[in-house]
Amino acid sequence: MVGVFLRLVGRELTLALRGSIGTLMTVVFFVIAVTLFPLGVGPELGLLSRIAPGAVWVAALLAALLSLDRLFVADHEDGSLEQLMLGTLPLELVVLAKTVAHWLTTGLPLAVAAPVLALLLNMSVDGLVILVVSLLLGTPILSLIGAVGAALTVGLRRGSALIALLVLPLYVPVLIFGVGAVEGAVLDVGVHANLSILAGGLVGAVVLGPLAAAAALRMTVE
Amino acid sequence: MACIRGERPVFSGVSFSLDPGGALALVGPNGAGKSSLLRILCGLLRPAGGTLAWDGAAVDEDWAAHRQRLHYVGHLDAVKPTLTVAENLDDWARFRGAARAAIDALQALGIENLADVPGRFLSAGQRRRLSLARLVATPAPLWLLDEPTVTLDAESAARVATMIAAHRADGGMVIVATHGEIALDGANRLDLGVHGVPADMLLADQEAKPEDDAW
Amino acid sequence: MATRATRRGRAGWTSIHFFANPARFLRVARAVYPWAAGATAGLIVAGLVLGLYVAPPDYQQGDAYRIIFVHVPAAWMSLFVYVVIALCSAASLIWRHPLADLVAKSSAPVGAVFTFITLLSGSLWGQPMWGTWWVWDARLTSMLVLFFLYLGYIALHAAFDDPAKGARVAAVLALVGVVNVPIVKFSVDWWNTLHQPATISKIDAPSIDSSMVAPLLLMAAGFMAYYLTVLIPRVRAEIASRRIRNLRLAQVSR
Numbered sequence: 001m002v003g004v005f006l007r008l009v010g011r012e013l014t015l016a017l018r019g020s021i022g023t024l025m026t027v028v029f030f031v032i033a034v035t036l037f038p039l040g041v042g043p044e045l046g047l048l049s050r051i052a053p054g055a056v057w058v059a060a061l062l063a064a065l066l067s068l069d070r071l072f073v074a075d076h077e078d079g080s081l082e083q084l085m086l087g088t089l090p091l092e093l094v095v096l097a098k099t100v101a102h103w104l105t106t107g108l109p110l111a112v113a114a115p116v117l118a119l120l121l122n123m124s125v126d127g128l129v130i131l132v133v134s135l136l137l138g139t140p141i142l143s144l145i146g147a148v149g150a151a152l153t154v155g156l157r158r159g160s161a162l163i164a165l166l167v168l169p170l171y172v173p174v175l176i177f178g179v180g181a182v183e184g185a186v187l188d189v190g191v192h193a194n195l196s197i198l199a200g201g202l203v204g205a206v207v208l209g210p211l212a213a214a215a216a217l218r219m220t221v222e
Numbered sequence: 223m224a225c226i227r228g229e230r231p232v233f234s235g236v237s238f239s240l241d242p243g244g245a246l247a248l249v250g251p252n253g254a255g256k257s258s259l260l261r262i263l264c265g266l267l268r269p270a271g272g273t274l275a276w277d278g279a280a281v282d283e284d285w286a287a288h289r290q291r292l293h294y295v296g297h298l299d300a301v302k303p304t305l306t307v308a309e310n311l312d313d314w315a316r317f318r319g320a321a322r323a324a325i326d327a328l329q330a331l332g333i334e335n336l337a338d339v340p341g342r343f344l345s346a347g348q349r350r351r352l353s354l355a356r357l358v359a360t361p362a363p364l365w366l367l368d369e370p371t372v373t374l375d376a377e378s379a380a381r382v383a384t385m386i387a388a389h390r391a392d393g394g395m396v397i398v399a400t401h402g403e404i405a406l407d408g409a410n411r412l413d414l415g416v417h418g419v420p421a422d423m424l425l426a427d428q429e430a431k432p433e434d435d436a437w
Numbered sequence: 438m439a440t441r442a443t444r445r446g447r448a449g450w451t452s453i454h455f456f457a458n459p460a461r462f463l464r465v466a467r468a469v470y471p472w473a474a475g476a477t478a479g480l481i482v483a484g485l486v487l488g489l490y491v492a493p494p495d496y497q498q499g500d501a502y503r504i505i506f507v508h509v510p511a512a513w514m515s516l517f518v519y520v521v522i523a524l525c526s527a528a529s530l531i532w533r534h535p536l537a538d539l540v541a542k543s544s545a546p547v548g549a550v551f552t553f554i555t556l557l558s559g560s561l562w563g564q565p566m567w568g569t570w571w572v573w574d575a576r577l578t579s580m581l582v583l584f585f586l587y588l589g590y591i592a593l594h595a596a597f598d599d600p601a602k603g604a605r606v607a608a609v610l611a612l613v614g615v616v617n618v619p620i621v622k623f624s625v626d627w628w629n630t631l632h633q634p635a636t637i638s639k640i641d642a643p644s645i646d647s648s649m650v651a652p653l654l655l656m657a658a659g660f661m662a663y664y665l666t667v668l669i670p671r672v673r674a675e676i677a678s679r680r681i682r683n684l685r686l687a688q689v690s691r
Contacts, residue, residue: 007316011305018304079298082266086289087317148613152606156596165592166610169585170617173624180631201620208616215530216609219602222267 012101033059052121053182069160071150091214107139130185137198144209151216242393250414256399292364299353303342323359473665480659488652501565508558510657518548523615526608538604543671549587575629
């Protein structure tokens with residue numbers, strides 16, 4: 001079963017790498033979105049370093065949202081999803097495998113790109129490290145919650161707009177604790193509480209997210 | 223067994239059984255529920271009522287085991303455009319728990335020369351043949367085929383008929399939704415046409431669920 | 438070895454469907470409706486009279502505080518209705534209880550309106566208190582997120598052509614949402630303590646006097662009765678529209 005799981009993750013990665021420029025697009029969107037903030041609020045360094053944690057996190061959150069609508073829809077349209085549902089791997093693990101692949105192609109590149117962008121916003125070095133850590137803990141939660149939203153809207157004609165409405169309110173806690181950790185580092189008031197909560201949230205999301213997404217898929221794919 | 227699809231009762235009072243080596247041809251006009259019945263049989267769709275049994279045991283008790291003993295080929299071919307023919311086939315074999323796809327699967331459908339071609343270059347008929355190659359790639363006693371030959375030329379359709387005959391000779395079972403394009407020797411026919419359902423069966427079915435009358 | 442499919446009624450469900458019988462619901466609803474409507478009018482009038490005339494003005498906020506008699510019950514109701522939706526969703530997923538679907542669906546716009554009233558009254562309160570129409574107060578922010586959750590639920594429900602399928606899918610969302618409501622609340626409180634200096638007092642009922650408790654509870658009871666009063670016709674309309682659909686479908690399939 002572990003072999004099948006890894007095989008599915010590998011297949012998804014292959015598809016993402018061979019497929020389109022979708023993966024690259026997420027990071028490019030992230031870069032452009034962050035650079036809009038100085039243009040919007042002005043280049044004053046003090047102000048930029050104050051909004052840097054929030055700006056980077058909000059941009060990352062929106063970028064993670066970008067590719068969600070294809071998570072199940074592509075497989076639904078070509079019949080792969082129903083074949084996966086008929087395979088040996090339980091649907092919950094199918095969801096988890098696809099989510100892991102989604103994170104590896106969106107969340108992980110975002111976390112890698114984030115420090116460079118944060119430098120553009122005048123973030124201190126202490127903040128950079130925690131920014132990466134908080135993104136590494138937080139973006140998997142975004143992918144897992146996003147998978148639920150994607151599963152709920154499979155088969156709908158205008159699913160992608162709906163996903164944003166369903167998922168963004170649920171992203172609020174991730175945003176708060178992610179930004180909280182980075183601000184804690186920048187202001188040197190401690191980051192452990194925020195990071196622990198993010199880690200706890202990740203554990204909860206890994207357990208509950210695939211359950212809810214699989215339940216939703218069983219209903220939307222008939 | 224009854225089916226409600228998109229709120230519409232598609233069919234009801236359908237009953238059949240199949241023995242090893244047997245074949246069942248589902249016939250009926252468009253919208254009669256041939257595809258829905260196949261999806262119920264593989265567990266993708268939940269029936270509105272009725273039971274599905276294998277060897278006398280209700281399938282409800284163990285869907286995982288049931289999925290292992292069937293192949294379903296629907297209208298969609300499940301072929302990824304960026305994966306080669308061999309990769310596509312191999313993936314589906316692995317997702318069914320097999321170590322690898324049987325080598326002769328592509329030969330059985332005459333597409334062994336396409337093994338390294340990415341899916342996006344295949345014609346509709348070739349994609350369909352790749353999809354049908356799954357049947358041979360990993361063994362399963364029950365084949366559920368939804369209009370399997372619809373995009374195929376005469377030669378390929380004949381190959382499929384040969385495959386089915388060989389499968390049945392080995393004791394396998396086949397249920398095919400068809401408009402009669404495919405030859406099935408000695409197959410039972412199940413007509414799902416709306417007018418094929420006796421009126422008293424429809425009534426009896428409604429009496430069985432009085433709560434619906436209240437709506 | 439044989440694949441066999443036989444026809445059988447849904448005998449196993451009847452015991453649960455007994456409680457979901459729409460005819461039974463309609464009988465009860467018809468009896469309850471005038472009482473609920475009367476209670477709504479009586480309780481709200483009594484609550485307003487006590488709240489606006491009898492209760493003394495607050496020594497700090499003057500008369501402005503009186504908006505809590507709308508704001509606080511509306512906030513309670515928005516949470517209460519969301520929990521009702523989640524419970525009904527669970528009932529509908531676990532027992533396929535058809536009436537639960539309809540109650541959940543009918544409740545959502547009512548709950549959304551309660552949430553909107555909470556936001557609106559909170560915003561109006563902010564003007565005399567802090568001289569601004571919106572404060573990122575922890576409770577108001579949580580309510581804003583709750584409002585978005587309501588909108589998502591309603592939108593998802595409406596996105597499906599088949600209402601039965603829409604109901605099942607939206608039920609999953611409601612359950613996911615109700616797990617998240619406390620987490621959102623906790624995170625927003627956390628965020629608020631991080632960012633807000635303690636100078637701004639929260640929207641709290643300030644130094645509650647017993648003459649303020651009575652109108653508050655009366656208004657809360659009145660809002661509850663109002664919820665029932667609008668819920669009953671909505672559910673009846675849903676039942677009627679299901680019936681019409683079934684009649685049409687029967688027409689098509691004969």
